[in-house]
Amino acid sequence: MRAVICKAYGPPETLTVEEVAAGPPGSGEVQIEVEACGVNFPDTLIIEGKYQIRPEPPFAPGGEIAGRIAAVGEGVEGLPVGLPVIAMTGYGGFAESVTVAAERVMPRPESMDGIVAAGFSMTYGTTIHALVQRAALQPGETLLVLGAGGGVGLAAVELGKRLGARVIAAAGSPEKLAAARAAGADETLDYRTEPLKERVKDLTGGRGVDVVYDPVGGTLFEQAVRATARNGRVLVVGFASGDIPRLPMNLPLLKECAIVGVFWGAFRAHEPEVNTANFQRLFDWHAAGQLAPRIERVLPLAEAPEALQALAERRVIGKIVLTTQAEG
Ligand SMILES: NC(=O)c1ccc[n+]([C@@H]2O[C@H](COP(=O)([O-])OP(=O)(O)OC[C@H]3O[C@@H](n4cnc5c(N)ncnc54)[C@H](OP(=O)(O)O)[C@@H]3O)[C@@H](O)[C@H]2O)c1
The missing domain is CATH 3.40.50.720 (NAD(P)-binding Rossmann-like Domain)
Structure with a gap:
């Protein structure tokens, strides 16, 4: 699978797209086939080693994704293969596939488009x-x-x-x-x-x-x-x-x-049930047409450097989303 890789901390233009192996889910984890990834301000910091989490390079940035469950690790319940989900990955989301702990994953309404869902959570x-x-x-x-x-x-x-x-x-x-x-x-x-x-x-x-x-x-x-x-x-x-x-x-x-x-x-970790209730309200409002997430641009995965640069330079109104579905 393809992923955007940060080989050493540095600016967006140092990121590369590489073919890497997708790890199978371990106990308590799921593997997600990624449809799209939201781009957020912390992504601009994590690649420079300036965020509170400093993953050891090489790693893929990308803190939130939308996709479908592709494989389920031991002990995971309620997240069957094929289910449409959103996930807060921390990093690793700018990729065609990501493996994350099940508690980072939330089912999303089937009616919510993958691009919208990727920039929503x-x-x-x-x-x-x-x-x-x-x-x-x-x-x-x-x-x-x-x-x-x-x-x-x-x-x-x-x-x-x-x-x-x-x-x-x-x-x-x-x-x-x-x-x-x-x-x-x-x-x-x-x-x-x-x-x-x-x-x-x-x-x-x-x-x-x-x-x-x-x-x-x-x-x-x-x-x-x-x-x-x-x-x-x-x-x-x-x-x-x-x-x-x-x-x-x-x-x-x-x-x-x-x-x-x-x-x-911290709230998600300490009060997951309140967070889930918040999302139920958000999904209901969205389904009723009462929220209109503004996605300014949808770019292929390979254009992650431009997406991050635009965010850092205050050029984005609303969200930029990367899609795995287009040719990089
Ligand atoms: N506390 C939490 O749990 C939590 C969760 C999510 C995000 N955040 C934080 O919220 C902040 C915004 O995140 P975001 O993803 O919404 O970012 P964003 O889309 O880039 O929006 C940030 C806004 O800040 C303004 N800004 C002022 N000086 C800036 C500068 N030097 N560089 C970039 N933007 C500047 C820009 O508006 P103008 O050009 O109009 O000034 C820009 O639209 C980040 O610091 C992020 O880490 C915190």
Whole structure:
């Protein structure tokens, strides 16, 4: 089978596509025939050795896939051969076949297309957990989403609306803001040209927002905290800017707001049944046409370097997905 291989930590252009042997599933594992792979920001870091997980090269990157069960290891139940699934692989997903622990795999509705499914779990799974379990977002509250044209950001706009919030989408280009509007945002602001705190205050009659969803970090974080209402919750989702912010702690004191960490991977491990219930809601909303995942480009596996480069250069609106079905 073909796989995108990182032979030594380095930039996307050092990745190669190679023919490698697919390992049979061991005890507690399944082998999946991969239809498509979602491309996520952590993939850009893992190939450079800059992510929290540092696999020993050579390895295939790729943290989420959609496919069908091809073989089942000893002791695995409920995942028969042929079942359509999604899986959070951590790495190894940019390949025609992947072998993973069964607990990383979830059945998906037969009606959900493989390309859509491949880009669905990381963004929507993280975001429903953030908004529901971590922020307890309530109907009628105001949600500010930073990086609102990116993968998790656009999902936050859509899910914020589904959950009944008024959504202010903040991003760094008119095209990304247009995508956020199309996903349901009530208000938009461009933080490359407009002062975040002042604009948010204007849009909320001086009150500030109830919940901030921040996958970007950097200097925007403190501005967002300053734009938070009393009893607000600031969700720390990621640091796509590359800068982990520091915060003067008098701000949460004075504003009586909470700084709330979000780590979907830990949540999945500790509360799998709640995660499964989250996905049931997500699949139901998707089947009812109430979620419209935006997949900007579908590229063959061999174009993984371009996909990762585009993400790192902020050129992607929504998601890029790699398909194993096209010629590389
Ligand atoms: N905590 C969790 O459990 C969890 C789960 C999933 C993802 N994450 C994290 O969430 C973050 C976003 O992931 P994603 O897959 O949604 O990424 P993405 O699609 O690339 O979106 C990230 C957004 O960040 C903004 N950005 C600002 N500075 C940037 C820079 N220097 N480079 C790249 N983007 C920059 C971009 O929007 P503008 O151009 O509009 O500024 C971009 O759209 C990552 O840090 C990821 O690790 C965390």
